[in-house]
Amino acid sequence: MDVTQTTAEGLKREFRVVVPAADLETRLNDRLVRLKDQVRLNGFRPGKVPVAHLRKLYGRAVMAEAIEELVRETNAKIVTDNGFKLAMDPQVKMPEDKAEIEAVVDGKNDLAYTVALEVVPAIELADFKGVSLERLVVEVGPEEIQEALKRLADGNKPFSPKPEGSAGETGDRLTISFVGRIGGEPFEGGTGEDIQLVIGSGQFIPGFEDQLLGAKAGDTRTVSVTFPENYLAEKLAGKAAEFDVTVKSVEAPGEVAIDDDFAKKLGLESLAKLEEAIAERIKADYTAQSRQKLKRQLLDKLDELHKFEPPPTLVDEEFKAVWETVLSDLKTQNRTFADEGTDEEKARAEYRGIADRRVRLGLVLAEIGEKNAIKVTDEEISRAIIERARQYPGQEQQVWDFYRKNPGALASVRAPIFEEKVVDYILELATVTDRTVPKDELFKDDEQAAA
Template sequence: MQATQTISEGLKREFKVVVPAAELEDKLSSQLSGLKDKVRINGFRPGKVPLSHLRRLYGRSVMVDVVQNTVNEANQQIVSDNQFRLAMEPKVSLPEAREDIEAVMEAKADLAYTVALEVLPSFELADLSSVEVTREVAEVSDAELDEALTRMAKQNRSFTARDEGAAAEAGDRVTIDFVGKIDGEPFEGGTGQDIPVEIGSGSFIPGFEEQLIGAKAGDERVVKATFPDDYNAAQLAGKAAEFDVTVKAIEVPGELKIDDDLGKAFGMENLEALRNAVRDRVGVDFTAQSRRKLKRQLLDQLDKLYTFDLPPTLVQQEFDGVWQGVVGEMTRAKRSFADEGTTEEEATAEYRRISERRVRLGLVLAEIGDKADIKVNDDEITRALVERARQFPGQEKMVWEFYQKNPEALAEVRAPIFEEKVVDHLLTQAKVTDKPVSKEELFTDEEEKEGAKA
């Protein structure tokens, strides 16, 4: 086998590979000889079938394997000899002319093909001792606990029917049927039956619930309301609608009690136990948000420390995935780039920058993890799989088997675990300063802060 490099541009490499016909013939003969003791052919004793006869029967199918294995071995040798770290699987271009292919399959001509490679960039890991990040820390206040317990008490309280003929008041639960219309025409998703509406809960669009005050069971009303400009269904955002409403029942809420009985209703021994459990649950949410913001800071600074060429195919694959999601979401929401205050060209450039950042940071984190010998063990993978399987009640076994049988899917489970362990490692090298903040500040993104300043 002879491999000659023909292209070396950035991270792209290309080789012309020539495997002599004699080498193919030797491999074919060796493979056919191995078949002698395995095949049973009428008229011949086991192991006595002439090679010429085996060649007529199996030569072409065996040569397909010979060519495939030869190409794989040649590519592996190129990678090994040049100490390449591949970004993608090699792209092989075999002869296309029929006569050339036939000659190779009969071992009468050399196998000549090209193989294109993309290699990973080489870069030195930066010193992180100068990196400074701020970890926002928020305490769970008594007021927040009281608010959470009040919400739970509201969810747990009972409702009883109002006296016959009584009118609905704020706080009552009204059961209704409705048909929504825009410009006199019903719209998709605008119809409901036996829908409970708690007046004042804010669960419906602004202005809807208040118009039910004073209604009685059996009443029919036309409720007029306007969808918010940022409504999640873009086709309805900002539009005025009318709802033909039929009131079917009116219920008055029971007394709001925050006591030991509330704790017991949620499986706790008493109110104090429930309070502690809520504090822990809210604390987990606070810690997770603090971690997200800290990680974003770290990755932002990490991104600034590295500049190197990126494998173009990796970037394109990342962009294709991101762009498909963006376009799909806009299609479902029936929105255009103009609705988003941009153009397709500007959006394309922005999402390509995002894709390049993701690939760059992915390569940096992988290199850091490799140098630090960070591993993801089987127990960590198992815990992640169990958690993922729990998201599909009744299908746990099927989910488990899917990941066990699909290495690529299993790699998707491993990747975020590995990334978090690398981030933990990086945080031991950077200077981390804790900053006490309020709940509101903790859950405000940096983009929102910048927008508020502007």
């Protein structure tokens, strides 16, 4: 077999492979000999079918299998011998002339084909001990705990029926049934029975609750609203609708005493324990936000420290996915590039840069993980799948089976775990300084922070 490199441009490599017909013949005979012990043909005892007869019956099919196997082996050898890391699957180009292909399959001609590869560049990792980062820290104050307690109490207020003939006011709870129509026709998801709605809570489409102010038990009202442009159900976004609403009951909110009894109703032994639990939850929210900002800082540093040209095919694929999302979001929101203060050409350049960054950072994180033997265990993957399954009560087994039977879905579980483990590894080496800040600064978005 003769393997010759014909192209080495940037990250693209191409090889021409020539396999003598004699080598193919040897492979064919080896496979036919193995096949002899497996096939059962009338008139022949098991294992006694002549190879020549098998060749007559199955020769072309077996030769095709032999060629396919040889190509796989040869591609793997090229990668191994050259120490390549591939950015994409090898692209094999076989002869296009039908007569030439027939001659190869019949064992009359040598097999000549080309294989194109795109490789990952060698990545020289920075010294992470020289990386300095700042972690934002927010202390949980007593006023935040009290505000959260009040919200919790408001969400657990008891409601009692108002006197007959009483009108609904802001804060009252109505039990309603409704039928929605668009263009005079009912639509999917537009019907509800015995739905509880607190006026002023913002549960429903903007304008819906306001039109029920003053409604009494037994009243029927026609509520006219327009679905928001960014409504999740794309078919309804921006559409005008009418709802025939029947008010079943009107209830007034009661007061909730924030005390030990209230805490016990929520499953905690005392108000002090409830306050501790609230403080821990708020602290967890702050820690998660702080981690997100710290990770963004770290990725920015990695971006600065590792400048190289990523494989074009990977960038193309990433850009395609990003661009499809951008166009979909614009369509859903009924907006244009002009509405975003740009044009399509500038937007393409911007998102192309984002795709380039994502690919480079992905390769850098992968290199760090590989060089430092960072692995994701089966146990970690199983825990993550279980957490996802818990989000679908009653369908846990189906979710579990879906991930376990779909390699792509399983990879989507593994990838974020791996990334977080690599980030943790770098943070252990880097110099991280804590800075206490107000809550508003922690939750200020990145664009505001940069302004």
